[in-house]
Amino acid sequence: MNRCICIITCFLVFCLLVPFPVHAAKKKPGVFSEQTSASIRPPAVLNEMKHWSNPDYTRISLELDRDVTWEAHELGKGGNGKPGRVYIDLKRTRLGKSVTDITIGDGLLKGARVGQYKADVVRVVLDTENFREYKIFPLSDPARLVIDVRGERPTEISRLEPVVTAAPERVMMPKQEDKPHVVEKKLKPPPKSALSKIRRIVVDPGHGGHDPGAVGPTGIQEKDVVLAIGLKLRELLTEELGVDVVMTRSTDIFIPLEERTAIANKVGADLFLSVHANAAVNRSAAGIETYYLNLAKTDKVAQLAAKENGTSLEKVSVLQAILFDLMANYKLNDSAHLANEVQKSLHKKIRTIHNDVKNLGVKQGPFYVLVGASMPSILVETAFLSNATEESRLKDPAYQEMVANGILEGVHSYISSLK
Numbered sequence: 001m002n003r004c005i006c007i008i009t010c011f012l013v014f015c016l017l018v019p020f021p022v023h024a025a026k027k028k029p030g031v032f033s034e035q036t037s038a039s040i041r042p043p044a045v046l047n048e049m050k051h052w053s054n055p056d057y058t059r060i061s062l063e064l065d066r067d068v069t070w071e072a073h074e075l076g077k078g079g080n081g082k083p084g085r086v087y088i089d090l091k092r093t094r095l096g097k098s099v100t101d102i103t104i105g106d107g108l109l110k111g112a113r114v115g116q117y118k119a120d121v122v123r124v125v126l127d128t129e130n131f132r133e134y135k136i137f138p139l140s141d142p143a144r145l146v147i148d149v150r151g152e153r154p155t156e157i158s159r160l161e162p163v164v165t166a167a168p169e170r171v172m173m174p175k176q177e178d179k180p181h182v183v184e185k186k187l188k189p190p191p192k193s194a195l196s197k198i199r200r201i202v203v204d205p206g207h208g209g210h211d212p213g214a215v216g217p218t219g220i221q222e223k224d225v226v227l228a229i230g231l232k233l234r235e236l237l238t239e240e241l242g243v244d245v246v247m248t249r250s251t252d253i254f255i256p257l258e259e260r261t262a263i264a265n266k267v268g269a270d271l272f273l274s275v276h277a278n279a280a281v282n283r284s285a286a287g288i289e290t291y292y293l294n295l296a297k298t299d300k301v302a303q304l305a306a307k308e309n310g311t312s313l314e315k316v317s318v319l320q321a322i323l324f325d326l327m328a329n330y331k332l333n334d335s336a337h338l339a340n341e342v343q344k345s346l347h348k349k350i351r352t353i354h355n356d357v358k359n360l361g362v363k364q365g366p367f368y369v370l371v372g373a374s375m376p377s378i379l380v381e382t383a384f385l386s387n388a389t390e391e392s393r394l395k396d397p398a399y400q401e402m403v404a405n406g407i408l409e410g411v412h413s414y415i416s417s418l419k
């Protein structure tokens, strides 16, 4: 695991190869590199390029068969009829057969082009219309680079429906006989004025498909437990609060992290709830904690973020460095408020049955699934799957129901407190 982050300094050499005026090129060498045996291994392959348009940013995802080193450059920002470009060179990479240029035309980007720039360099060119800044995040499994381009769109374009290449699943109302039998006494409905501010909630059960998430001592998988909780939560939110609920997944499928917030932005969600189960090397660790997006304050949080992001600690530190610049864009106070309400209600609810349950409180961490969410968003760690006692609770449908109820009550308190 002795990878390290390095900054490539061969700027001058590189610029000689660039078919644009050198003085105009602003380089951003956000580089994550694999140092060992890179020269022996065959080149990486760029397999896919996807995009999502959101109200204040456009996200491009480049999917590769393994980690690569890259260099990014910027030539003007577009706007006022002037062309602007961001181009990213992927080192030791070949272009996959099915990858083609894409047309975007969303007011920030005109489109994205790809080409085998040199024998071992793939160049991705983003033709910009008007943008302020861009950030590149490396993610794992599959290896990918996510590029978020931010800026103000011209007003006539920002009113258009945002475009998402992957359509989210729509909510199906549960059939009468599927309704939970344990629905407890009805919550007092929040004031209408508050409810009108929260009309749509995205419920995001973590992991799925080939990504099991945490695995408990007897083999219970996080992806199954959090899906069960998420589906119950959907029913409760729909029935008790009358809000529209969109699931990022309602079956055992894999959805990349960068797509989950893109779904929430696309459907214009007012809240984003990501549901997870915790894991720790120390098997006695137990309890409930709720996170919102911010820099990690402790190594423990950085380790959890690495686990939930499906990446290495090293990539978490790259993310931290980028997040530091981005924090101004997030609804930190609202997310912290939502996290507090959910943590409080969930702990209170679980304590009615298991009075030993630990309240680990509200914390902040660099969870990629929350990056780019334009609404208050939290990640709930419902219990520790790595703890034998909590694993047996998590697999119990009655406990799952209780967790869903606790989260529901927290969301209800949050909505009720809105003026």
Ligand SMILES: [Zn+2]
Pocket (backbone or CB within 6 Å): 206, 207, 213, 214, 222, 275, 276, 277, 308
């Ligand atoms: Zn998780």
